[in-house]
Amino acid sequence: MNTATPTLGAYRPAMHYACKDTWLNDPNGLVFHDGIYHLYYQNNPFGNVHNNMSWGHATSTDLVNWDEQPVAIPCDETEEIFSGSIVVDQDNTAGFGMSGTTPLVAVYTSAYKAGSAHEGMQAQSIAWSTDGGYTWTKYSGNPVLTRKSPEFRDPKVFRYEGPAGSYWVMAAVEAHDYAVLLYRSDDLKNWEYLSTFGPANGTGGIWECPDLFELPVDGDAGNTRWVLTVNMNPGGPNGGSAGQYFVGEFDGVTFTSGTTVTEGMQEPERVVDYHWLDWGRDYYAAVSFSNVPGGRRLMIGWMNNWQYANHIPTSPWRSPMSLVREVSLASVHGEPRLVQQPAPECTAGSVPGPARSLPLNGKVAVDGGTPVQLIEATFTAGTASEFGLVVRGAGNGSSGTRISIRPGTGQLMLDRTNSGDTGFHEAFPSISTAPLPARDGTYSLRIFVDHCSVEVFAQGGLVTLTELIFPDPSDTGITVFSTGGTAEASLQLTDLA
Numbered sequence: 001m002n003t004a005t006p007t008l009g010a011y012r013p014a015m016h017y018a019c020k021d022t023w024l025n026d027p028n029g030l031v032f033h034d035g036i037y038h039l040y041y042q043n044n045p046f047g048n049v050h051n052n053m054s055w056g057h058a059t060s061t062d063l064v065n066w067d068e069q070p071v072a073i074p075c076d077e078t079e080e081i082f083s084g085s086i087v088v089d090q091d092n093t094a095g096f097g098m099s100g101t102t103p104l105v106a107v108y109t110s111a112y113k114a115g116s117a118h119e120g121m122q123a124q125s126i127a128w129s130t131d132g133g134y135t136w137t138k139y140s141g142n143p144v145l146t147r148k149s150p151e152f153r154d155p156k157v158f159r160y161e162g163p164a165g166s167y168w169v170m171a172a173v174e175a176h177d178y179a180v181l182l183y184r185s186d187d188l189k190n191w192e193y194l195s196t197f198g199p200a201n202g203t204g205g206i207w208e209c210p211d212l213f214e215l216p217v218d219g220d221a222g223n224t225r226w227v228l229t230v231n232m233n234p235g236g237p238n239g240g241s242a243g244q245y246f247v248g249e250f251d252g253v254t255f256t257s258g259t260t261v262t263e264g265m266q267e268p269e270r271v272v273d274y275h276w277l278d279w280g281r282d283y284y285a286a287v288s289f290s291n292v293p294g295g296r297r298l299m300i301g302w303m304n305n306w307q308y309a310n311h312i313p314t315s316p317w318r319s320p321m322s323l324v325r326e327v328s329l330a331s332v333h334g335e336p337r338l339v340q341q342p343a344p345e346c347t348a349g350s351v352p353g354p355a356r357s358l359p360l361n362g363k364v365a366v367d368g369g370t371p372v373q374l375i376e377a378t379f380t381a382g383t384a385s386e387f388g389l390v391v392r393g394a395g396n397g398s399s400g401t402r403i404s405i406r407p408g409t410g411q412l413m414l415d416r417t418n419s420g421d422t423g424f425h426e427a428f429p430s431i432s433t434a435p436l437p438a439r440d441g442t443y444s445l446r447i448f449v450d451h452c453s454v455e456v457f458a459q460g461g462l463v464t465l466t467e468l469i470f471p472d473p474s475d476t477g478i479t480v481f482s483t484g485g486t487a488e489a490s491l492q493l494t495d496l497a
């Protein structure tokens with residue numbers, strides 16, 4: 001195991017956003033406006049552990065290169081600024097616009113501090129910006145929605161335009177009730193209760209950071225479904241924080257889903273049956289951008305896990321975001337399922353290396369591994385019980401992050417027990433698994449490697465598995481292997497830095 005200290009700088013990602021020298025957690029207020037993608041996030045402006053929650057801010061024009069901006073909405077003596085969302089108030093429904101400007105309105109959770117008027121409560125508040133999202137003013141009538149609850153948070157607001165009318169809808173959680181509450185408003189200031197969804201499916205931990213959006217099925221604009229995502233901590237399929245999704249219908253009042261189970265606490269063995277946004281341990285609090293042109297649905301997750309988030313060995317910054325994912329719905333055995341791929345911007349301008357065919361019967365070391373890379377591999381099962389790759393290894397396959405497939409049980413596995421520095425928290429060295437059915441007898445993996453992470457997009461993005469790793473910077477080896485027999489692999493490497 002390596003000691004962390006000499007390699008701290010080396011863990012800083014090239015393609016993922018991380019703060020310069022502070023802490024971040026959930027993505028907040030993701031919005032596209034006037035040609036710029038805005039990424040706000042839970043930020044401690046004064047340190048690199050979770051505290052002093054404020055909204056940090058970064059901007060990008062290409063979804064890959066982000067510029068850190070001054071803190072957008074700082075905490076103060078009365079409240080911390082918990083997670084939320086931003087809408088472009090095109091028609092000035094809230095009245096914050098001035099002539100010639102389109103206001104952005106942030107809807108966030110006020111986590112009230114001891115000694116404040118709403119001490120101990122979490123309620124929803126708003127702030128507005130008329131300079132394109134750089135400076136913000138809190139509304140004097142805050143909070144705009146309270147249930148006098150200590151766990152009511154993470155408002156995601158979107159514009160509903162449908163048979164029921166045209167209005168703002170907010171999804172927020174009552175975290176300990178495993179419930180997503182829906183409200184409507186005409187002016188972002190007055191909110192009327194619509195309905196509650198949950199408990200349902202995964203209820204092993206509290207529910208946080210919901211999102212609700214409509215997507216075409218198989219690209220058919222005439223056949224849409226609504227997707228409700230909700231993050232959960234702990235209780236993920238491989239431990240700790242994770243996100244699940246439900247596909248269903250939203251009629252402007254109520255969200256319904258065929259996958260709903262409403263008896264309350266789940267039996268733990270059911271988790272493999274549910275739909276997870278990501279099966280890895282480091283994709284949490286995922287939410288989508290608003291106002292993206294062309295109907296694209298883009299999401300970002302926080303690449304960390306509350307089990308060990310405050311301990312990961314990076315300094316002075318702590319925690320990266322995931323790559324930006326473009327999500328869609330595709331029919332699988334007649335059922336719409338969420339498909340996720342990194343936004344095409346992540347590979348724009350890169351040149352894939354040569355495709356190689358590798359007959360496997362044991363280990364094959366492959367040249368060309370780098371710390372910032374797309375590794376595309378397709379495997380066809382032979383007689384082997386297991387096959388896959390070791391990435392960010394010492395080169396001989398003896399150490400590194402092991403990503404493998406067991407065709408007999410239909411499982412994808414990611415083993416980071418020997419991935420580098422794993423000793424900073426007992427929950428970190430781990431083996432994660434996900435169900436992975438073959439497609440036409442093959443298994444395809446797109447693996448994005450970036451200094452301190454691996455994001456696996458399997459079978460065209462139907463299964464994703466995202467994890468942090470802290471390898472020695474010089475360990476860039478790739479080994480492809482089969483165990484106990486034969487398999488065929490085809491492999492292509494694309495450098496991304």
Ligand code: FRU
Pocket residue numbers: 025026042053082083109153154208209285
């Ligand atoms: C999720 C979360 C949110 C909350 C925020 C506080 O990671 O717990 O529910 O708004 O983080 O930082």
